[in-house]
Amino acid sequence: MANVVSIAAAAAASLPWDVEAVRADFPALAQLVNGHPLVYLDNAATAQKPAVLAALENYYQRDCGNIHRSVHQLGERATEAYERARRTAQAFLGAAEPREIVFTRGTTEAINLVAATYGAANLRAGDEILLTGMEHHSNIVPWQLLAERTGARLQVAQVNDRGEVEMEEFERQLSPRTKIAAFGHVSNALGTVNPVAEWTERAHAAGAVVLVDGAQSAPHLPIQVGALGCDFFAFSGHKVFGPTGIGVLWGRAELLEAMPPFQGGGDMIASVSFERTTYNRIPYKFEAGTPHIAGAIGLGAALEYLQTLGMTRAAAYEQELARYGAERLAPLPGVRWIGQARERTAVFSLVIEGVHPHDVATVLDTEGIAVRAGHHCAQPIMDRFGVPATTRASLAFYNTRGEVDRLAEGLEKVRRIFQG
Numbered sequence: 001m002a003n004v005v006s007i008a009a010a011a012a013a014s015l016p017w018d019v020e021a022v023r024a025d026f027p028a029l030a031q032l033v034n035g036h037p038l039v040y041l042d043n044a045a046t047a048q049k050p051a052v053l054a055a056l057e058n059y060y061q062r063d064c065g066n067i068h069r070s071v072h073q074l075g076e077r078a079t080e081a082y083e084r085a086r087r088t089a090q091a092f093l094g095a096a097e098p099r100e101i102v103f104t105r106g107t108t109e110a111i112n113l114v115a116a117t118y119g120a121a122n123l124r125a126g127d128e129i130l131l132t133g134m135e136h137h138s139n140i141v142p143w144q145l146l147a148e149r150t151g152a153r154l155q156v157a158q159v160n161d162r163g164e165v166e167m168e169e170f171e172r173q174l175s176p177r178t179k180i181a182a183f184g185h186v187s188n189a190l191g192t193v194n195p196v197a198e199w200t201e202r203a204h205a206a207g208a209v210v211l212v213d214g215a216q217s218a219p220h221l222p223i224q225v226g227a228l229g230c231d232f233f234a235f236s237g238h239k240v241f242g243p244t245g246i247g248v249l250w251g252r253a254e255l256l257e258a259m260p261p262f263q264g265g266g267d268m269i270a271s272v273s274f275e276r277t278t279y280n281r282i283p284y285k286f287e288a289g290t291p292h293i294a295g296a297i298g299l300g301a302a303l304e305y306l307q308t309l310g311m312t313r314a315a316a317y318e319q320e321l322a323r324y325g326a327e328r329l330a331p332l333p334g335v336r337w338i339g340q341a342r343e344r345t346a347v348f349s350l351v352i353e354g355v356h357p358h359d360v361a362t363v364l365d366t367e368g369i370a371v372r373a374g375h376h377c378a379q380p381i382m383d384r385f386g387v388p389a390t391t392r393a394s395l396a397f398y399n400t401r402g403e404v405d406r407l408a409e410g411l412e413k414v415r416r417i418f419q420g
């Protein structure tokens, strides 16, 4: 729990968080929805954007050239901006070198890349892949596909009633056959913050390589891959306040170097003939074809923005909001809240007795409150708690106590409508 402890320490020492100034950087937050000021509480699905739009516009209107191949000015500017974004991502993750940063379409593609390359090259029949019961489908299905191809098996560390995987359970599922352990840092469905550094240590001791799905931690916690100790870390641009269609796979250089390519095409090669192709150095070996140049540049702008705000301060503010949300939502009659892990982000997965989550979300929408209803692409954890779906409010550092109050009032309204 190193992250959360350091957040608490920072909270005590931090500068005051000026949430109104932060909100002013996010134009989408200032709109009316159904006649009400928007309350955006669907940040786990995708987050709103700050200065990113200017970076995209600048690329498309001024620097629009292809990268790594044009000698003209525009191509050079585009290449410089794209590679600068890579260095920004490196700094954001505390990675050792820019070549350890591979741009992907998002977390999903990053995990598929590792499964299809590292996994296919290293797993054999009888090997095991360790997951947890709270994974997003993106961190389940690629491993199932790999298991089908190789004859490897999935082992699943089960979740307790609070929405945590206990260390004894995690260790019980590890064995000398575990070749890969892949787990989420933060659960999108429950908000549980997992002790990934400790899990990584145990998995390494068993001889496994570790992938951390950081889709829900990168937007909310300061990340240092060195401190986590993992081998791969994946996150999505659109959840860290950047564009859609872009994300990052960080991998240890020696592993990336040893892995076969993911896709074939331009830019990933050193030389091509009909007899033999040799591959480019990392990270380009994994970036076949013209990438999402504008997306990477926009992601770089979002990460620079986060670095300026300070992830530690942002996380400390969010922890405050999480505490306030728990205080406000816990006493609401008829509202059950699943996943009450001791270490959590500001995610509230709610079930209102007798009301379908889609109806809850629809009523909240009429009040201008955006939440997500559904299984959150995490059906196994819904099954674990015996519900088909929940209504999920997921907060970010630009949300306010007033917005949490509006959510609580909206939920009261839902109850009045459906329960009389």
Ligand code: PLP
Residues within 6 Å of the ligand: 044, 045, 105, 106, 107, 108, 109, 136, 138, 139, 184, 186, 187, 188, 213, 215, 216, 236, 377
């Ligand atoms: N992993 C987790 C924990 C997520 O919450 C998500 C998206 O919600 C993903 C992976 C997949 O992210 P993307 O759809 O951006 O690839």
